[in-house]
Amino acid sequence: xxxxxxxxxxxxxxxxxxxxxxxxxxxxxxxxxxxxxxxxxxxxxxxxxxxxxxxxxxxxxxxxxxxxxxxxxxxxxxxxxxxxxxxxxxxxxxxxxxxxxxxxxxxxxxxxxxxxxxxxxxxxxxxxxxxxxxxxxxxxxxxxxxxxxxxxxxxxxxxxxxxxxxxxxxxxxxxxxxxxxxxxxxxxxxxxxxxxxxxxxxxxxxxxxxxxxxxxxxxxxxxxxxxxxxxxxxxxxxxxxxxxxxxxxxxxxxxxxxxxxxxxxxxxxxxxxxxxxxxxxxxxxxxxxxxxxxxxxxxxxxxxxxxxxxxxxxxxxxxxxxxxxxxxxxxxxxxxxxxxxxxxxxxxxxxxxxxxxxxxxxxxxxxxxxxxxxxxxxxxxxxxxxxxxxxxxxxxxxxxxxxxxxxxxxxxxxxxxxxxxxxxxxxxxxxxxxxxxxxxxxxxxxxxxxxxxxxxxxxxxxxxxxx
Amino acid sequence: xxxxxxxxxxxxxxxxxxxxxxxxxxxxxxxxxxxxxxxxxxxxxxxxxxxxxxxxxxxxxxxxxxxxxxxxxxxxxxxxxxxxxxxxxxxxxxxxxxxxxxxxxxxxxxxxxxxxxxxxxxxxxxxxxxxxxxxxxxxxxxxxxxxxxxxxxxxxxxxxxxxxxxxxxxxxxxxxxxxxxxxxxxxxxxxxxxxxxxxxxxxxxxxxxxxxxxxxxxxxxxxxxxxxxxxxxxxxxxxxxxxxxxxxxxxxxxxxxxxxxxxxxxxxxxxxxxxxxxxxxxxxxxxxxxxxxxxxxxxxxxxxxxxxxxxxxxxxxxxxxxxxxxxxxxxxxxxxxxxxxxxxxxxxxxxxxxxxxxxxxxxxxxxxxxxxxxxxxxxxxxxxxxxxxxxxxxxxxxxxxxxxxxxxxxxxxxxxxxxxxxxxxxxxxxxxxxxxxxxxxxxxxxxxxxxxxxxxxxxxxxxxxxx
Numbered sequence: 001x002x003x004x005x006x007x008x009x010x011x012x013x014x015x016x017x018x019x020x021x022x023x024x025x026x027x028x029x030x031x032x033x034x035x036x037x038x039x040x041x042x043x044x045x046x047x048x049x050x051x052x053x054x055x056x057x058x059x060x061x062x063x064x065x066x067x068x069x070x071x072x073x074x075x076x077x078x079x080x081x082x083x084x085x086x087x088x089x090x091x092x093x094x095x096x097x098x099x100x101x102x103x104x105x106x107x108x109x110x111x112x113x114x115x116x117x118x119x120x121x122x123x124x125x126x127x128x129x130x131x132x133x134x135x136x137x138x139x140x141x142x143x144x145x146x147x148x149x150x151x152x153x154x155x156x157x158x159x160x161x162x163x164x165x166x167x168x169x170x171x172x173x174x175x176x177x178x179x180x181x182x183x184x185x186x187x188x189x190x191x192x193x194x195x196x197x198x199x200x201x202x203x204x205x206x207x208x209x210x211x212x213x214x215x216x217x218x219x220x221x222x223x224x225x226x227x228x229x230x231x232x233x234x235x236x237x238x239x240x241x242x243x244x245x246x247x248x249x250x251x252x253x254x255x256x257x258x259x260x261x262x263x264x265x266x267x268x269x270x271x272x273x274x275x276x277x278x279x280x281x282x283x284x285x286x287x288x289x290x291x292x293x294x295x296x297x298x299x300x301x302x303x304x305x306x307x308x309x310x311x312x313x314x315x316x317x318x319x320x321x322x323x324x325x326x327x328x329x330x331x332x333x334x335x336x337x338x339x340x341x342x343x344x345x346x347x348x349x350x351x352x353x354x355x356x357x358x359x360x361x362x363x364x365x366x367x368x369x370x371x372x373x374x375x376x377x378x379x380x381x382x383x384x385x386x387x388x389x390x391x392x393x394x395x396x397x398x399x400x401x402x403x404x405x406x407x408x409x410x411x412x413x414x415x416x417x418x419x420x421x422x423x424x425x426x427x428x429x430x431x432x433x434x435x436x437x438x439x440x441x442x443x444x445x446x447x448x449x450x451x452x453x454x455x456x457x458x459x460x461x462x463x464x465x466x467x
Numbered sequence: 468x469x470x471x472x473x474x475x476x477x478x479x480x481x482x483x484x485x486x487x488x489x490x491x492x493x494x495x496x497x498x499x500x501x502x503x504x505x506x507x508x509x510x511x512x513x514x515x516x517x518x519x520x521x522x523x524x525x526x527x528x529x530x531x532x533x534x535x536x537x538x539x540x541x542x543x544x545x546x547x548x549x550x551x552x553x554x555x556x557x558x559x560x561x562x563x564x565x566x567x568x569x570x571x572x573x574x575x576x577x578x579x580x581x582x583x584x585x586x587x588x589x590x591x592x593x594x595x596x597x598x599x600x601x602x603x604x605x606x607x608x609x610x611x612x613x614x615x616x617x618x619x620x621x622x623x624x625x626x627x628x629x630x631x632x633x634x635x636x637x638x639x640x641x642x643x644x645x646x647x648x649x650x651x652x653x654x655x656x657x658x659x660x661x662x663x664x665x666x667x668x669x670x671x672x673x674x675x676x677x678x679x680x681x682x683x684x685x686x687x688x689x690x691x692x693x694x695x696x697x698x699x700x701x702x703x704x705x706x707x708x709x710x711x712x713x714x715x716x717x718x719x720x721x722x723x724x725x726x727x728x729x730x731x732x733x734x735x736x737x738x739x740x741x742x743x744x745x746x747x748x749x750x751x752x753x754x755x756x757x758x759x760x761x762x763x764x765x766x767x768x769x770x771x772x773x774x775x776x777x778x779x780x781x782x783x784x785x786x787x788x789x790x791x792x793x794x795x796x797x798x799x800x801x802x803x804x805x806x807x808x809x810x811x812x813x814x815x816x817x818x819x820x821x822x823x824x825x826x827x828x829x830x831x832x833x834x835x836x837x838x839x840x841x842x843x844x845x846x847x848x849x850x851x852x853x854x855x856x857x858x859x860x861x862x863x864x865x866x867x868x869x870x871x872x873x874x875x876x877x878x879x880x881x882x883x884x885x886x887x888x889x890x891x892x893x894x895x896x897x898x899x900x901x902x903x904x905x906x907x908x909x910x911x912x913x914x915x916x917x918x919x920x921x922x923x924x925x926x927x928x929x930x931x932x933x934x
Contacts, residue, residue, distance in 0.1 A: 016933055016934065017933070017934045018928070018932065018933045018934075019932045019933075019934070020927075020928045020929060020932040020933070023929075023932060025929065025932075026927060026928075094784075094785055094788045095785070095787075095788025095789050096788070096789075098785075099789065119785050120744055120782065120784060120785045120839070121784060121835045121836075121838050121839045121842070122742075122743055122744040122745075122811070122835070122836075122839060123811045123813050123814050123815045123834065123835040123836035123839070124743070124744065124745060124811050124812055124813050124836075125744040125745070126815060126835060127813045127815050146826075147826065148826030148827075149788075150830065150838065150842075151784060151788075151838070151842075153826065153827050153830055154817045154830050154833070154835060154838055155835075156827075157817050157818050157820055157821075157827065157830060157831070158815055158816075158817060158818065158835070160818075160820065161818040161820065185826070186821070186824050186825075186826040186827055189824065190821070190824075207788070208789075240934075247931065247934075248934060249934075250934045253934065268735075268798060268800060269736070269777055275589075276589055276591070277587055277589040277591070277592040278589075278591060278592070284789075287789065287790060288786075288788075288789035288790065291789065291790045291792060291793035291797070292789060292790070292792040292793065294793070294797075295792050295793025295794070295795075295796055295797030296792075296796055296797070297796035297797075306796065306797060306798050306799060307797065307798065308793045308796075308797035308798060310736055310777075310779065310793060310797070310798075310800070310801070311790075312777065312779055313780070315587065317561075317587060317588055317618060318561055318562070318565075318586050318587045319755075320562075320898060320901060321561045321562025321563070321616075321618075321674070321755075321898070322562050322563075322566065322675075322751075322754065322755035322758065322759060323754060323755065323758045323759070323778075324897070324898050324901065325758060325759040325762050325763075325895040325896075325897045325898050326758035326759065326761070326762025326775045326777060326897075327762075328762075328897035328898060328900075328901075329762055329763055329764035329773065329775075329896070329897035330758070330761075330762030330763070330764075330773060330774065330775035330777070331735060331773050331774065331775060331777075332773060333735060333777070334777070344589070344590050344591050345591055346590045346591045346594045347590050348590045348593060348594050348625055349625075350621045350624050350625060351624050351625065351627075351628040352624075353624055353627065353628065354624075354653070354657070357653050357656065357657075358653075358911075358912070359613075359614060359615030359620065359652070359653040360615075360620050360623075360624065360653055362906070362909055362910065362911035362912065363617065363620055363621050363624060363909070364624070366621070366909060367590065368588045368589070368590040368593060368621060368622075368625070369588075369589075369590035369591075371588050371617065371618070371621055371905075371909070372587070372588045372589060372590070374905055374908040374909060375588070375617075375618075375901070375905050377904075377908065377921070377925075378901050378902075378904035378905040378907070378908055378921065379901040379904075379905075381904055381920075381921050381924045381925070382900040382901035382904050383901075384924060385900065385924070386897075386900075428792040429792075429796070430791070430792045430793075430795035430796035430853075431787060431788070431791050431792050431795060433795070433849040433852065433853075434787060434791065434795070434842070434845050434846040434849035434850075435845075437844075437845035437846075437848055437849050438838075438841055438842050438845040438846075439829070440845070441841040441844060441845055442829055442830070442833060442838070442841060443829065444825075444829035445825070445829065453848075454844070454845065454848050457848045457851060457852070458844075458848070460487075460493060461485070461487045461493075462487060462490075462492065464714065465485065465486045465487045465490060465492075466483055466484070466485045466486075466487070467483065467484045467485075467486070467707075467714075467715060467716075467717045467720065
């Protein structure tokens with residue numbers, strides 16, 4: 001294993017950002033010019049200054065998760081306990097409480113020990129999951145910052161009842177770990193009352209920035225992922241993103257280019273397209289980060305804005321046979337961000353056969369991973385030929401160190417882009433209404449007005465518009 | 468089991484399209500008016516007439532897949548043979564050769580017998596899949612219309628070699644079923660030469676319209692899915708989509724409304740958001756259908772157009788905690804299409820506990836499926852309140868009959884929308900370039916010019932644009 005305390009090891013395992021494919025030098029008219037980027041300099045140095053100040057003041061604690069000490073020791077200790085007791089960890093969480101874990105487990109997890117993530121209230125899939133568990137060797141990690149996420153609380157009530165019935169009042173508590181706020185919320189009270197083990201979500205770290213906190217690290221450590229390397233990767237990206245020169249700062253440059261693509265080049269869609277199945281989770285994690293951080297109705301000054309680039313997830317090479325036709329020939333409204341893994345860790349040689357049969361013969365002697373990477377390169381260049389912007393991120397390998405870099409890179413990029421859009425990248429006011437209407441429909445006390453509102457809206461439906 | 472030869476059974480199990488949430492009556496300015504739809508009448512009757520004629524002339528054979536007879540008998544017979552010999556069917560296919568099967572299996576499949584779909588050339592995931600197979604009880608279904616899809620052919624060469632080595636030259640052929648064109652292509656020649664079993668992809672049925680052909684039906688039948696019900700559902704939707712009144716024709720109305728949303732209301736994104744995990748595959752199937760059919764550079768008359776609405780997949784209720792912030796507050800550039808399942812087939816009651824703890828107490832006595840459906844309704848109405856267009860499709864249950872309806876509904880809708888855009892919904896010229904550049908990089912004979920082209924493009928990259 002490389003020792004990432006050595007700079008040479010970090011350099012050799014650096015994630016590389018290639019922006020050639022989005023710049024006008026390569027792309028012509030649809031591309032971004034150096035001048036466009038440089039013209040933002042007054043604003044970008046303002047943002048840089050402001051973020052640095054807020055970070056120093058402790059207002060943006062996600063930045064410092066790579067350097068956590070006490071919390072990390074606690075996470076490792078709980079993970080070791082749970083690992084000794086259980087073969088399966090089931091995460092009950094949704095959104096920011098699950099997407100990071102799904103990413104890490106999909107990328108680096110194994111079948112045993114197994115981490116399952118239940119992030120929906122679909123009765124079929126949750127019942128099927130529960131059916132397949134050996135409860136005596138299972139721990140449930142219930143994750144909610146607020147301690148009142150309806151979906152997660154409903155799952156928790158079902159699981160708690162099941163554990164009580166099957167394992168009894170003495171043993172059941174040992175099968176639950178609650179991850180929640182240090183002080184506030186219903187889950188915190190339950191920890192006190194029932195004596196569950198718990199982990200703390202650091203104050204000021206929102207769901208979509210929480211993968212490198214207890215939220216993502218406990219399941220990762222349980223699964224045997226090298227969480228020190230995850231954090232070391234993030235720290236290395238932090239170092240790289242301190243560079244005052246925008247052209248040498250991957251996070252700031254990435255945020256700036258996507259902002260310019262959206263606001264100046266009508267590229268209101270960004271496609272995250274990993275060439276590697278184990279990175280599919282990352283694409284979904286990115287989609288939440290980008291959508292929820294930047295999709296805002298108002299600027300910081302309260303001016304109506306309705307901004308935000310729409311993230312789309314795609315799979316290379318698979319979606320070359322699906323979405324690519326649209327990306328290549330449809331409206332010029334997208335930036336394609338490709339993820340490329342140089343060394344996939346395994347290779348499958350393609351045997352030579354049917355040498356005289358042209359559509360198969362040429363494949364003999366290549367390898368499956370080589371083919372995948374050649375397809376990435378060919379598709380990137382084919383898009384360039386058509387004037388379609390592409391960003392390429394290359395991972396030397398897919399491991400905890402490179403994945404940690406990716407997480408941190410996009411967190412830095414989205415916060416910086418938030419500065420350019422002049423919005424608050426840390427809130428999500430737009431989903432409040434749907435939560436409250438749900439409470440009304442469920443008959444929660446205090447939400448009678450919302451119930452009346454939904455009734456009125458439903459009454460307005462015209463029957464002849466239902467086919 | 469309901470007998471779908473009875474009209475009452477079909478009516479009771481009909482998928483319902485609710486367009487209230489996209490119409491101006493409900494939505495105000497962002498909505499579509501009845502007048503806008505009716506103004507298209509000359510064009511829509513032209514398209515209706517043209518499609519009817521082409522269907523009668525046998526030019527659009529996908530329309531008639533619900534009524535296939537001989538092919539169906541052959542599919543069932545091969546499925547029964549394979550089922551007797553194998554516990555696992557591995558589909559080697561990509562794009563239209565895999566997305567339909569992934570949809571059907573995700574929605575209606577079981578763990579045993581198991582259908583695995585290998586739709587990428589990721590060496591890690593393909594090697595992991597192969598590692599876990601008992602080859603003596605596994606059959607591989609290799610699917611490629613052209614018989615020269617590079618990804619599928621590479622997988623096939625690996626699998627054939629593996630089978631030959633492990634099972635020997637006498638037995639290996641019995642573990643492969645090829646699904647390809649009746650006459651043309653390399654796979655057809657291989658069927659002749661090596662004596663594999665085969666199924667025919669009907670002439671004129673393209674990949675994304677092939678789920679109800681041998682492509683999707685063999686794996687479905689192997690998995691025990693009621694393929695007669697799939698076809699009966701499609702036939703029922705066909706009947707409903709014959710209605711000459713656009714306002715009573717769900718396929719034509721759906722295609723028209725999404726076309727108008729895109730071209731007249733700047734809603735260039737359509738989000739497919741099933742509330743039910745088993746429908747996630749359907750969202751990806753839809754994404755291919757919509758993107759690849761409508762994303763076109765030119766009109767039928769050869770006029771540059773660059774049209775096509777971008778499909779986004781989302782998961783209800785999960786993505787209410789992820790993408791929904793953007794959908795609710797971001798740019799007004801989306802139509803959200805929600806899928807709702809009235810009866811999920813299983814229910815998990817939420818036990819009452821912590822009755823005096825407000826954020827949990829109100830949940831006691833509900834059910835997980837009920838919660839999911841209330842969230843769908845609340846989110847639909849919250850979007851309506853914000854003036855964001857929503858289409859809702861309701862399935863009484865998720866079964867083969869309703870899934871068959873969904874497939875056919877969107878196939879009809881996309882072909883009709885193609886008529887409105889004046890593009891060819893059946894081709895995909897935009898991905899040819901990337902294939903050819905890949906051949907060049909692989910050193911395939913005859914593609915030396917493409918190799919030179921990629922070399923030239925790569926040489927243009929600036930080092931200072933790679934961070």
